[in-house]
Structure formats: C-alpha cells, structure tokens
Amino acid sequence: MDPALLADPFRGFSRVREEAPIARASFPGQDTPVWLVTRYEDVKTVLGDHRFVNNPASIPGGDVPDLREKLVKARGIPDEYVGYLTDGILDSDGDDHLRLRRLVSRAFTARRVVEMRPRVEEISDRLLDSLPGDRVVDLVEEYAYPLPITVICELVGIPEGDRPLWRGWGSRMVSMAPGALTEPLISMIDYIRDLIPRRRAVPADDLLTGLIRAHDDDEDRFTDAELITMVVTLVLAGHETTAHLIGNGVAALLTHPDQLAMLRAEPELTPRAVHELMRWCGPVQGTRIRYPAEDVELGGMVVKRGEPVMAVLVSANYDPRRFDHPDRLDLTREEDGRREVHVGFGHGLHYCLGAALARQEAEVAFAGLLSRFPGLRLAVAPDELERQLMPASWRLARLPVLLR
Template sequence: MKTVNLMDPGLLTDPYRGFAQLREEAPVLRASFPGQDTPIWLVTRYDDVKSVLSDHRFVNDPGNVPGAEVTDMREKLTQARGVPPEYARYLTDGILDLDGDDHLRLRRLVSRAFTARRVTELRPRVEEISAELLDALPTDRVVDLVEEYAYPLPITVICELVGIPEADRAQWRVWGARMTTMEPGALAEPLVGVVEYIRDLIPRRRAEPADDLLTGLIRAHDEDGDRFTDTELITMVLTLVLAGHETTAHLIGNGAAALLTHPDQLARLRAEPSLVPRAVHELMRWCGPVHGTRMRYAAEDVEVGGTVVRRGEPVMALIVSANGDPRRFGDPDRLDIAREPDSRREVHVGFGHGLHYCLGAALARQEGEVAFSGLLSRFPRLRLAVAPEKLERQPLPMSWRLASLPVLLDG
C-alpha cells in the first residue's frame, strides 16, 4: 500500500481533485503527516467517515487507549513546531481532545451559549455588526474581502460572546493567523501570547463580572475547581475564540469566491434569498475550510472500509473527500445552492459528526447566512478584481484558505 504525502503540492493546490482520486483508489489509505515519523490512516469515504466519527472505539486522547504504547501525535506536532513543553498542554488538554464523560463535562459548561435559541437571539447583533462592516467598505478601490469583512465579522461576534475587550481583538486576529502557519517554530510566540493574555484577563474579569461567557466559566471554576481546572479554563477560552472565528472567516471567504466564480448560482441566490441557509450548507460541503478531523486513535482493533486499524494506530477522517463522495452526493463536483435539504440537520460532514460535532455550528451557519445576505444585497455589482486563477491560497495541509479575496464592490 502506498503512503500519501499530505504535503504533496498537488494536494495543497487542488485538494478536491487530489483527495477525490485517493478516495476512488481505496476507502482507507496510509499517509505521512508533516513533522511526524509515525504513519497515519486516512479514511476517505462518506459512510466510513461518519462511522469513525461516531464510533466510541476511536478516541481523541491517546491516553485512553488501554494496554498499548501509543505515539501521541499531538505531542510530536507541538514539539516539531517549537512549542515550549509547559505551554503544550493548552493545545492538547481541552474540549477537542477529551473523550466520554470528560468531554461532556466541558461541553455542558458552554453549550447553553450555542443553543439554537441563544444563537437566534444573537442574530440582530450579528446583522448589526455585518451592516457596520459593509458601511465601512470603500467603493472606490479594490477591497480584500477576507481581511475587511470575512474576518472582522466572526471575530467580533465571538469576542463579544466570550468577553474579549474590544481593544484587544486586533491582537487576537494576529495571534490566530500566526498559529495556523506551518513555519518551524512559528507557533510558540503566539501561543504564549494567547495563554498569558487569558491568564491576565481572568482576574480582571473576576473583579469586574460581565454578561459574557468568560464570567460564567470563571464562576464555574471558582465554585468547583476540582472539576474545571485552571488549564481547562484557559484552554476553553483559547479554543472558543480561535475556533470561533478562524473557520467561519474562511467559510465566508471561500463561499464568496465560489459564488463569484459561479454566476448562475450567484444570480439564483440574488433572485431567491430564501435559499441562503441552504446555500451556506452547500458552500460548507463544496468549499469548506477544514479538510480533515483531529487525529483519532483506535482503542481496539477496528475494521474500517475492509482495513483493520490496529489498537493505538492514529486515524484521520477526511471531510473533504467525504463531502465529495458520489456514493452520497449526486454530481458532487457541481455547486448547487439548493442541494441541501431545508432543515437544521445537514447531510454534509463539514462540521463533523458524532460526539465532537462542532459546538458552534449553529452560530457559524448563522454568521454565514448574515454575511452572504448582507454582502449580496448591499453590492449588486460585486465582482472579483482578479482572474479566478490568480486567487492565492495558503499552503496548509488539511485546510482551504484564501490568502486574500480582492473584489470590486461598485462601478
């Protein structure tokens, strides 16, 4: 069996075609991950991806694999990226990496902030932020829609929800961008900055409580520190803010580029704005920013797609190939804004599946709906300022991000 190089230029520049080819070769493949010498399994097909993501025999924490010496891919990755050992736990000991009751314990602390009802109550504020950003966009020059709209909208929303002071939000944008780079050693400085910032913010918010999620988390910590530790508090804030704006920003950027390069779909969406919720689902399927899940580890020998994954072996479920699997989606390469059923429960796996289904999915969908609705209604002559083939992407494995999205708004 061949080993897939996830840093292969073909996969970085055209992951949709590249992973589609791999999916048709086999449902499960070996791969090498950047900075790792331990091979991983890639799961490529829709049904198998959903199965892995909902199977309790696959765990996120390698420490939960019984009776086996397991290579901790997270530890190796943080070492390869130059993270000081005392800060590595803030990337590995949070809600994204816990299993079972520990995961549910942390999820319950914040889940009420992301219920459908709470997200619906937030919508007027999200629309207000969107309108303010659109009002500020200049119509007499080329605008980078990623930098001037796609990022500011979700980072403002999540920072208000969590309780990050307005004066500090620009720095979070810088930290988030630096933490996603693959440059050796580049992760350490922003991670240290984020952790120390949160560590300083906690006592300030404890002294001056507010109507925000951070105040609630501090209260939970102070009332039961044995069940919600200092590290978990800091990691929760870090995860919520970074995950709460990075992926949504690139969903908006990728989605806007997709619509601008598919004029038939753009025209239909303008003519039928009621399709916007379904369009957001389709854009998440067709050009979602996350292409692979966090690593899972087999807690016992498990057969997946005809291949036995041995106990302790790491597995990555490929969202990008699952969402393009013709076994589940008819003509999957075609962008169709009316494809997804008009319901809350999506068919695609862009937000994951199972226990670790994205906590903020409802908020991300709403932000996408508001972002596209506002942008398209405000600027009926919106168009790309460069040829589609000139759009630059960030060369990150398992991710699809525009470096910029130059557009003209008027004239």
C-alpha cells in the same frame, strides 16, 4: 504537503478515495504513519463510533504513542505549553468531554444563537458601511475576518480594544513557518491569565464570567489550565474557520454566476446555500487525529488498536456514493436549512459546538454583502486567487473584489 494536493484537495483526495478507501500518509518530519479515511460512511464511523477516541490516554494500557504531542512539539512549542493545544475540549473523550462541553454549551444553543442574530446583522452592516467603493477591497481582511472575530470575542468576553490582538495571534497561529506557533500561543495564554482576575473583580454577561464562576465553585471540576485552554479554543475555533467559510463561499458564488443569480433572486435559499458551500468548499478538510481503542475494520481493512486515523472531510463530502454529481455546486442540494447531510462540521460527539453560530454568521455575511453590492465581482482572474498552503485546510490568503 504535496503541492498538487494542496492546490486541489477536492480532486486530489477524491482520487485517493477511489484508489483506496483508507490510505497511509505521513506528516512532514514524522515517522508515524496515519490512516486517511476517505469514504463518506467510513468517515461517519470514525467520527461517530465510540471505539475511536481523540486522546490516546483514553485507550486502556497507556501504551499508545501520542502523535498530537509529537506534532505540537515539532512546531517548537515548549513542554510546559503543549497541554494547552492537546488537553482541551477537542481532545477529550467520554465523560470528560461531556463535562467540558456542558460548561459552554448554553452559549451556543439554537435559542441563544437566534437571539444573537440582530447583533450579528448590526456588526455586518457596520462593516459593509466601512468598505470603500473606490478601490480593490480584500474581502477576507476587511469583512470575512472582522465579522466572526467580533462576534466570538463579544460572546466570550474579550474587551473591544483587545480584539485586534486576537486577530493577529490567530493569523500567526496558522502559519507554517518553523517556530511561528510559540509566540502567539504564549501571548494568548498570558493575556487570559491577566484578564481572569479583572473579570472576576468586574463580572459581565459573557461566557468568560460563567467559566470563572464554574472554576471558583469547584477547582477540581474545572482547573486553571482547562479554563485558559477553553478560551483559546473558543476564540480561535470561533472565528478562523467561519472567516474562511465566508471567504471561500463568496469566491465560489462569484465564479458560479448561475448560482449567484439564483441566490440573489431567492434570498430565502441562503440557509441551504450555506450548507452546500460548507460541503463544496469548506475550510476544514481533515479532522483531528483519532485512535481506535480496539482493532476496527474500515473499508475492508483492519485498523489496529492505537493506530492514528484522520477522517478526510473533503473526500467524504465529494463521495459520489452519497452525493449526486458531487463536483457540481448546487445551492438547492440540501432539502432545508436545518438538516445537514455533509460532514463539514463533523459528526458525533465532537460535532462542532459552534456550528449553528457559524451557519448564522455565514447567512448574515452572504445576505448583507449580496444585497448591498449587486455588482460585486472579483478583481482578479479566478486562477489568480492565492491560497494559504496548509495541510487539511482550504483558505484564501486574500479575496480581492470590486464593489458595485
């Protein structure tokens, strides 16, 4: 929560990386230190090596304190709701993780994502049609958020009239205000509990119907709590980060006119541009906590069994050992739009399940916006753009623009 680090995590974490490959840090109000792993190769090791687990209960012996649980409880979450934030697909390991991932992976295959593209373009076009040209527009509120929340809610099966509820809950979930997490979490859980029997009675062609069938076929294989947790995770993860990738990306393009002009002249660069924007200004700057199941050497130091570790994606993506001139925004950096070198979407077993969908939504969002408004520009000076002050995250509070 250091103000200078929050204001410029790119240079801040890069400084940490060059001073120490791994460094000690702490969360506010917590006395358990965390290792920050900052260099590209070490980050890939943490994310891809089976010796690092997401759930400390996966470590034999059962004597490793659960920092995740401490952090959630510190936010005021009642004990009976803690598991909905610590026991889902993001925090499972090995066969348990594969079991949960298989339940939803068909909805995010490359083929399924390609088939969804016309619908994503339709949603984007409708949103662009509704943007007013006679006033300053907050592009985060009126475009970057509505696009992915609409897409993921349609995919999961959230009725159209209820989607503003999820937009509001999602916004409050990321608030750093004391106690702010409890009400939206409980509201989401109660909503899903109510929606499940309604969807069971009237099935639809959506992911929720498939999850209900999997649950009803074998409750021991897929429990009530896992079903609810999965829906919460998919809807929140499926729109929050994509929205801020779009917002950050537009701001980056508008402050780099040479790159913007190149993308306008060569729209076929858009897939490569999305990769570079994810590297250069991605919204997720640090991963969930990992735990070594045994002593592991990283950066010339030994991380002891069970010591919490966070892989710092932003410093890895700016590591000059892997990227030439990493501070420079270069939309042609990636060789093509299908292969990625950056770790903005993670790496290994927990690589982002919805990465292909997020990339597609960003491609559609940038292409539609830039072709529709050739004179698009910021309505404030770049240094006046307001950021949400959240650790390990890079988010615009708003993005005021003028449409031309």
